[in-house]
Amino acid sequence: MEIINRRKRMMSVARRLRREEHRTIGLVPTMGALHEGHLSLIHEARALCDVVVVSVFVNPTQFGPTEDFAAYPRDLTRDSALLAEYNVDYVFAPAAEEMYPPGAATFVTVEGLSNELEGASRPGHFRGVTTVVAILLNVVRPHFAFFGQKDAQQAIIIKQMVRDLAFEAEIVVLPIVREQSGLALSSRNTYLDPQQRQAAAVINGALLRARAAYDDGEHNATRLIDMVREQIGQEPLARIDYVSINDATTLEKLDKIDDQPALLSIAVFIGKTRLIDNVVLGESKKNVVSANA
């Protein structure tokens, strides 16, 4: 496994792999502080591609001025050891100046979709995400890039960017990996104390209850959302940012869920920690993965 810090080196390695060795490249973009959720993406990349590149970069442009950029957990030594265990070929871990050279002035924005849900709560967030992913796709030139359904809106926006700007990579989206309590794995879970961690299980609990109600025939979005709000309201440590039901591919807001799969998504503060989660209504449940399975 080679750890690469420079764009130029990463580009020349990728060029050789593609042109001379004809190998398929899989890219897994991450911000590090790796957990089983990330590892599930790497596992799939390993199965599908000849060469696996994992990027580890805490991207400053996707954090708002009052967000946790400085506090975000960073441990490249631990991450690299894990990645070596997972037979990753290259770790691309650039410094911020390497990704955004002095004077960089170009951003990529997917209009419309980037202002909904997470974008409404975190202005500018998706502009940062699409810009950094565009740079990564250009530097690594992967055949496949792997993303988690945990960030469902991000995956939809990246697919749109890839279509619109004719990137070659195929985007693969994989299911959410959860703790036994149902809490979706996230690098931000490290901010939670044990009591908060226990309380955070209410998030997935509420989503699952709504999904059960949906399966029992409740297709009215307002009533499903109220059900989620009510259950989360019973947990004193939790404060809802938003709960929403949207078309799972277009993110159009839905009042009533007909035949199309719908994304029930939520952002909740547990103390100062902001957590997101989602379930898809109207799709088979086989897409459920447990970290302890």
Ligand code: AMP
């Ligand atoms: P991050 O390091 O949080 O930017 O995440 C990097 C990638 O891992 C993104 O595509 C996430 O959607 C994905 N990811 C994060 N948490 C999970 C999870 N619990 N299950 C599956 N994928 C995840």
